[in-house]
Amino acid sequence: xxxxxxxxxxxxxxxxxxxxxxxxxxxxxxxxxxxxxxxxxxxxxxxxxxxxxxxxxxxxxxxxxxxxxxxxxxxxxxxxxxxxxxxxxxxxxxxxxxxxxxxxxxxxxxxxxxxxxxxxxxxxxxxxxxxxxxxxxxxxxxxxxxxxxxxxxxxxxxxxxxxxxxxxxxxxxxxxxxxxxxxxxxxxxxxxxxxxxxxxxxxxxxxxxxxxxxxxxxxxxxxxxxxxxxxxxxxxxxxxxxxxxxxxxxxxxxxxxxxxxxxxxxxxxxxxxxxxxxxxxxxxxxxxxxxxxxxxxxxxxxxxxxxxxxxxxxxxxxxxxxxxxxxxxxxxxxxxxxxxxxxxxxxxxxxxxxxxxxxxxxxxxxxxxxxxxxxxxxxxxxxxxxxxxxxxxxxxxxxxxxxxxxxxxxxxxxxxxxxxxxxxxxxxxxxxxxxxxxxxxxxxxxxxxxxxxxxxxxxxxxxxxxxxxxxxxxxxxxxxxxxxxxxxxxxxxxxxxxxxxxxxxxxxxxxxxxxxxxxxxxxxxxxxxxxxxxxxxxxxxxxxxxxxxxxxxxxxxxxxxxxxxxxxxxxxxxxxxxxxxxxxxxxxxxxxxxxxxxxxxxxxxxxxxxxxxxxxxxxxxxxxxxxxxxxxxxxxxxxxxxxxxxxxxxxxxxxxxxxxxxxxxxxxxxxxxxxxxxxxxxxxxxxxxxxxxxxxxxxxxxxxxxxxxxxxxxxxxxxxxxxxxxxxxxxxxxxxxxxxxxxxxxxxxxxxxxxxxxxxxxxxxxxxxxxxxxxxxxxxxxxxxxxxxxxxxxxxxxxxxxxxxxx
Numbered sequence: 001x002x003x004x005x006x007x008x009x010x011x012x013x014x015x016x017x018x019x020x021x022x023x024x025x026x027x028x029x030x031x032x033x034x035x036x037x038x039x040x041x042x043x044x045x046x047x048x049x050x051x052x053x054x055x056x057x058x059x060x061x062x063x064x065x066x067x068x069x070x071x072x073x074x075x076x077x078x079x080x081x082x083x084x085x086x087x088x089x090x091x092x093x094x095x096x097x098x099x100x101x102x103x104x105x106x107x108x109x110x111x112x113x114x115x116x117x118x119x120x121x122x123x124x125x126x127x128x129x130x131x132x133x134x135x136x137x138x139x140x141x142x143x144x145x146x147x148x149x150x151x152x153x154x155x156x157x158x159x160x161x162x163x164x165x166x167x168x169x170x171x172x173x174x175x176x177x178x179x180x181x182x183x184x185x186x187x188x189x190x191x192x193x194x195x196x197x198x199x200x201x202x203x204x205x206x207x208x209x210x211x212x213x214x215x216x217x218x219x220x221x222x223x224x225x226x227x228x229x230x231x232x233x234x235x236x237x238x239x240x241x242x243x244x245x246x247x248x249x250x251x252x253x254x255x256x257x258x259x260x261x262x263x264x265x266x267x268x269x270x271x272x273x274x275x276x277x278x279x280x281x282x283x284x285x286x287x288x289x290x291x292x293x294x295x296x297x298x299x300x301x302x303x304x305x306x307x308x309x310x311x312x313x314x315x316x317x318x319x320x321x322x323x324x325x326x327x328x329x330x331x332x333x334x335x336x337x338x339x340x341x342x343x344x345x346x347x348x349x350x351x352x353x354x355x356x357x358x359x360x361x362x363x364x365x366x367x368x369x370x371x372x373x374x375x376x377x378x379x380x381x382x383x384x385x386x387x388x389x390x391x392x393x394x395x396x397x398x399x400x401x402x403x404x405x406x407x408x409x410x411x412x413x414x415x416x417x418x419x420x421x422x423x424x425x426x427x428x429x430x431x432x433x434x435x436x437x438x439x440x441x442x443x444x445x446x447x448x449x450x451x452x453x454x455x456x457x458x459x460x461x462x463x464x465x466x467x468x469x470x471x472x473x474x475x476x477x478x479x480x481x482x483x484x485x486x487x488x489x490x491x492x493x494x495x496x497x498x499x500x501x502x503x504x505x506x507x508x509x510x511x512x513x514x515x516x517x518x519x520x521x522x523x524x525x526x527x528x529x530x531x532x533x534x535x536x537x538x539x540x541x542x543x544x545x546x547x548x549x550x551x552x553x554x555x556x557x558x559x560x561x562x563x564x565x566x567x568x569x570x571x572x573x574x575x576x577x578x579x580x581x582x583x584x585x586x587x588x589x590x591x592x593x594x595x596x597x598x599x600x601x602x603x604x605x606x607x608x609x610x611x612x613x614x615x616x617x618x619x620x621x622x623x624x625x626x627x628x629x630x631x632x633x634x635x636x637x638x639x640x641x642x643x644x645x646x647x648x649x650x651x652x653x654x655x656x657x658x659x660x661x662x663x664x665x666x667x668x669x670x671x672x673x674x675x676x677x678x679x680x681x682x683x684x685x686x687x688x689x690x691x692x693x694x695x696x697x698x699x700x701x702x703x704x705x706x707x708x709x710x711x712x713x714x715x716x717x718x719x720x721x722x723x724x725x726x727x728x729x730x731x732x733x734x735x736x737x738x739x740x741x742x743x744x745x746x747x748x749x750x751x752x753x754x755x756x757x758x759x760x761x762x763x764x765x766x767x768x769x770x771x772x773x774x775x776x777x778x779x780x781x782x783x784x785x786x787x788x789x790x791x792x793x794x795x796x797x798x799x800x801x802x803x804x805x806x807x
Contacts, residue, residue: 152707154712162639163622241361242350248342438472469492539552579593606620636675640673640675641675647673697764700718724763730802745769746770746771765787784804
């Protein structure tokens, strides 16, 4: 198809100023046969190139639009001339009425679409796999709003895993830490079923924790998401609880909103190669290993956006540091959020080892828009011996500033106390290069969340109650002075103690080098527990496109001053490594190394460090997913999310495809997994043609899909194995064929032309291919040639000698 377009363009160039007549519709071109003959070309070529590009015969998936409105991808049928056939699904998917009655032509293969809609215009673009229909307005269905069509359905199971093993030896003592985070799931009929468990083992103690198991379904009609099972409450007002029951929330993706948890970030400094643990509501939700220096964690699997995170840093010498990330830093802004409603009903669920009472509750909230930039939310929560009311307001002032306020009042009957919690937030851009945000939360002594009411003050000692929280962030950038950011957080308790944390960061590019300075100070409630100040200065210098050399100096009150050098290299898409050395104040240098592997179907990280003869550490991490479908099991280097796709590209392993999550490779059956597709928006998958064999052609190297939440899509790339051959053809008298002869197959279809010195390039040769040549003087001859077996798949084309026998 594309070959014909290019050859046609070349033919027009050859013709120069030859007389050409075009039809009014621009669908055909007529060439002057006398001019063709005078240029040494077979006049029969004019018939082939007179037709416009067209779809190949059969059923194909195309992007459909009707009168300019996208309708999504549909299955349509084309006849041998590339004309669109009518199928009953077309009017339904396109949103127009079918003709009342059309006499059948008796052809069981294809009824032309044009016979059903004589006044319609069909615009076909084979290169983009797109069909555009222009129909009379009276053919459109007027009694329903035009809605976009999304890909829905599909059934598949999944398994996600994230395993971590850490070993250490210090002062003659050795220890190991093991952690496995596993998730089981099933997608069926746009329902998503998920179950997540965490297993950890350390110092002879092991812990298995079941985090949740739920079913989820999105109603596109009502733009709402329903969840059933073991859930974590999502509420814009009330503190999230793990519970058994159901909840209904607005489908944020359908409303063109960002995910509230997308802004969740944990930033800090590790004094050494350290293990980071993140817990929420007493449950371990994430653990990883970071090198010494500043670290940032993103994409955390939060249980709730309304509960603080507790971060524990385990240093390699056994020391531990803890800090809190307030819930106000986990939640996205409400400005621009479409008005919706929320409902949650159930019974509080306790994790393993928590024997407290589990009260029942019901919570509801509703949003109302105030103009184009404001919103008000109100709600109520009623539980066993507990009542709470709340409201929130947020809006924009001008184009730069966003202000918000929230108040929740509570009454705990069993404890005979009542109180209130207030929260104020402000964020915005003070100038083109300066932005800031501030959040203040205060609560009275008698305020209680539903979880607080189950603590027995006489027998239990829960976490210290926070009186107020203050967080502030400031960031600016300048092409001269670089980028600067500052953050401050303070927690005050009702017992009079307080903790605060300050972090400053500056970075600047100086010629080819990048300089970064980070300073962090943690202050605890008691003077003997103060963590002091940590500073980290690094200079990175790129040595090439894939190599970087970084030198650094760090200082903290615990470990003193250390300096180091690290070399990083990205050898390929699947292999990277780094090696480094570090020297402390006492002069005993240590070294460390890390290897990051992406062995196509999983992710593997390995690290080792040694600071002296008595201090050694190593870690091994393995993560990925597996998709269980009708064709078997396909592995993925990334965990599978709610919406995903099974990819098919030929029947061989090693074909690379670029997905929204990252690159993947096909397995031995030609399958791969797009582990995450954006719900209700376009997801693009591209085939890397450089990973194909030289004898493989692909009709379209990219596909786009708009999938509904919970859908399991199938995307297949049409690939053909071609055997390209360059012949040097001679007559039976050993004379090279003259340039300009036309080559045809047994059915009379034009293939190519004879070029200089009797060369003929055949784009695809089949075992039963029979070819003949029509020379410029009208003589016909049959090509006879012999090819080696098996085909050469490493060469772009094969070469062979041919003899053309007169017929």
